[in-house]
Amino acid sequence: MRIRPVTPARLVDELAGRIDSTTTGGWVRVGFDGAPSAAPGAVADAMVDPLRVLGRQAVRVDLGDFMRPASVRLELGRDNPDSYYERWFDLAALSREVLGPLAPGGSGRIVTTFWNPETDRSSRPSYVDVSTGGVLLLSGPLLQGAGLDLDLVVHCAQSPAALARRTGDELRWTLPAFDRYRDEVDPESLAEVVVRMDDPRHPALVEE
Template identity: 90%
Template sequence: MRIRPVTPARLVDELAGRITATPAAGFVRVGFDGADSAEPGALADALVDPLRVLGRPAVRVDLADFLRPASVRLELGRNNPDSFYERWYDLAALSREVLGPLAPGGSGRIVTTFWNPDTDRSSRPSYVDVPTGGVLLLSGPLLQGAGLDLDLVVHCAQSPAALARRTREELRWTLPAFDRYRDEVDPASLADVVVRVDDPGHPALVEA
């Protein structure tokens, strides 16, 4: 294994090439797995325009828009790391409304949001028609080990020290959940691409 430093722009170029080369029937579903401090959403956002230039229209979905109701998320308290790990996100809705329609033979008709945490109600989204050849860029934490049907997973990895250092104070209660994720799932071993982002401004690709 070697760690190859790359610039953020080079990383985007290499990932765009990897995504366009990924075999899939109709659509490509890409997950960007990482804690908020690893900025998986920013990396996914940066790929939208390059993919479009390559003739692959991209649609962004953030796992934070697929929360479960507060009565489920907060049943064990507002800052319970086991709740965050096990019941925070509505993965069934994500599979039904996004990943399933983009599976081989799917309709391509998806929603990009599902739940509004401010109202604790459905966000009542309009449907989006993803054209054939389109790419889903899904970002969020804890994406692996839950049976999500993705064609390519990019894991934004951080050392425990970097994760603790970069996590915002209001989210530090989630740190035990990421320890559990690392121990139980070993996300770096499952991902198709691993990017070290102890400092997101200076990423590095982990290569076998």
């Protein structure tokens, strides 16, 4: 295994090329997996324009817009790491409303949000039509090991020390969930691409 430091711009260029070369016969569903401190959403955001330059429609979805209602999400308390790991996000809705329609033979018609945690109500989204060959850029934590149907996963990895150091006080209660994820799922072994993000300003690609 080799760790190859790259600039953020180089990382975006290489990921765009990897995504563009992924052949599915339809849409490409890409997951950017990582704790908030590893900035998977920022990496996904940075992919939109390069993919469009390559002629790909790029659609962003954030797992944070697919939370479960507070009555389910917070049933065990507001800072329960097992609840965060097991029941915080509505993966069934994500699969039904986003991943399924972009699977082979799907309609290509998706929603990009589902639940507003601020109002604890449906976000009442409009449907988006994704053209064949379009790319879904899904970002969020704990994406692997839950059966989500993704064509390519980029895991934004952090060492336990970096994760603890870069996680803000308001989210430190989630750290045991990421310990559990690392132990039970081993996300680095499952992802097609692993990017070391101990310092998101200085990423490094993990290569065989």
